[in-house]
Amino acid sequence: MNTFSYNKTLAKSDLDPILANLRDHLIAKNVAAEIATKLCDSVANKLIGQNVNTWMGLKSFVKNALEESILRILSPNRNLNILREVQMKNDSGNPYVIVFCGVNGVGKSTNLAKIANWLLLNDKSVLVIACDTFRAGAIEQLRTHIHALKNIHENSNSGSSSKIDLYEKGYGKDATGIAMEGIRYASNSSYDVCLVDTAGRMQGNEPLMKQLAKLIKVNEPDLTLFVGEALVGNEAVDQLVNFNRALLDNGCRSASNDSVSAINGIVLTKFDTIDDQVGAAISMTYITGQPIVFVGVGQTYRDLKRLNARAVVRALMK
The missing domain is CATH 3.40.50.300 (P-loop containing nucleotide triphosphate hydrolases)
Structure with a gap:
């Protein structure tokens, strides 16, 4: 059974445990602790208030949002050719x-x-x-x-x-x-x-x-x-x-x-x-x-x- 209904609005309490695990994962991969925290905080700020379908999909949803955030960091505005x-x-x-x-x-x-x-x-x-x-x-x-x-x-x-x-x-x-x-x-x-x-x-x-x-x-x-x-x-x-x-x-x-x-x-x-x-x-x-x-x-x-x-x-x- 789903933990919450289809149009549940995400709250900070829904995201904190998932982002805590992702932050620890980033630190284990050599991301500076302060930066891993800032990245996860920015993803939380972006996602709070959004709607998701099921609890089973929430981890993937948050992980995808973090991946997109990191991809933007690695692709700075200045396109150097x-x-x-x-x-x-x-x-x-x-x-x-x-x-x-x-x-x-x-x-x-x-x-x-x-x-x-x-x-x-x-x-x-x-x-x-x-x-x-x-x-x-x-x-x-x-x-x-x-x-x-x-x-x-x-x-x-x-x-x-x-x-x-x-x-x-x-x-x-x-x-x-x-x-x-x-x-x-x-x-x-x-x-x-x-x-x-x-x-x-x-x-x-x-x-x-x-x-x-x-x-x-x-x-x-x-x-x-x-x-x-x-x-x-x-x-x-x-x-x-x-x-x-x-x-x-x-x-x-x-x-x-x-x-x-x-x-x-x-x-x-x-x-x-x-x-x-x-x-x-x-x-x-x-x-x-x-x-x-x-x-x-x-x-x-x-x-x-x-x-x-x-x-x-x-x-x-x-």
């Missing part, structure tokens, strides 16, 4: 500039190389600008990646317009100035895209955060990507939040044309290692409102994917 934006910038006679930032050891250089590979596959010419002037071996690591990408693309694709080169001025120099010179060189040499590698830094290191903020303010990149590890879950969320706040505190506030901002896109590495523990992706987009542009799913240059929001929701709710 990088290739289209690159073309628009090139049509105006300038290269499209992407700055990569993040904490130490998350794989910024490797994922920069993966994105370079993706751009090359789409017939874009790429200039990588080495602005990690701190870490020993950083420039050599980029040079190794670029040599490998040249072998893949320039030697096997003679009819393609894609090419990749490195712009570097050695260690111990001012990263802001190197980025500026590199972008100018790319513009004069008609490169389509500049990929700016920066030094890994902890978000609490104020001098290094100030230097990164200066690089972004002066050079006005079209896209500033935060590279974080999916594997570390809520630690990556904390890093992103604090990184973003540190940049904002150091003057990286949006300009009227939105060309200068703090972080406005996310790359999640090691996404293939987390199975269904996908909650960090939800937390990062919920907190920042910024899209996850790419996820790294393996070791090769081709192991880079656009985020499949529906697949993430399925993994999260199973």
Whole structure:
């Protein structure tokens, strides 16, 4: 027998036990507890006062509402089409500039190389600008990646317009100035895209955060990507939040044309290692409102994917 009649109006007391279970489920899948609570509260506010048919259908009804809410979070209003934006910038006679930032050891250089590979596959010419002037071996690591990408693309694709080169001025120099010179060189040499590698830094290191903020303010990149590890879950969320706040505190506030901002896109590495523990992706987009542009799913240059929001929701709710 049904617990209530067909046109029963939902009350908070009907939803609380179901949402409590769903909240615990989200937390178990690595969604930050505070965000899981807010998500469930927003679903409750939306559903209270609605009519449902039977108690047996109520759990599915609430779960579907939560899934739709999460899907909206993973699909931010700003629809980022990088290739289209690159073309628009090139049509105006300038290269499209992407700055990569993040904490130490998350794989910024490797994922920069993966994105370079993706751009090359789409017939874009790429200039990588080495602005990690701190870490020993950083420039050599980029040079190794670029040599490998040249072998893949320039030697096997003679009819393609894609090419990749490195712009570097050695260690111990001012990263802001190197980025500026590199972008100018790319513009004069008609490169389509500049990929700016920066030094890994902890978000609490104020001098290094100030230097990164200066690089972004002066050079006005079209896209500033935060590279974080999916594997570390809520630690990556904390890093992103604090990184973003540190940049904002150091003057990286949006300009009227939105060309200068703090972080406005996310790359999640090691996404293939987390199975269904996908909650960090939800937390990062919920907190920042910024899209996850790419996820790294393996070791090769081709192991880079656009985020499949529906697949993430399925993994999260199973």
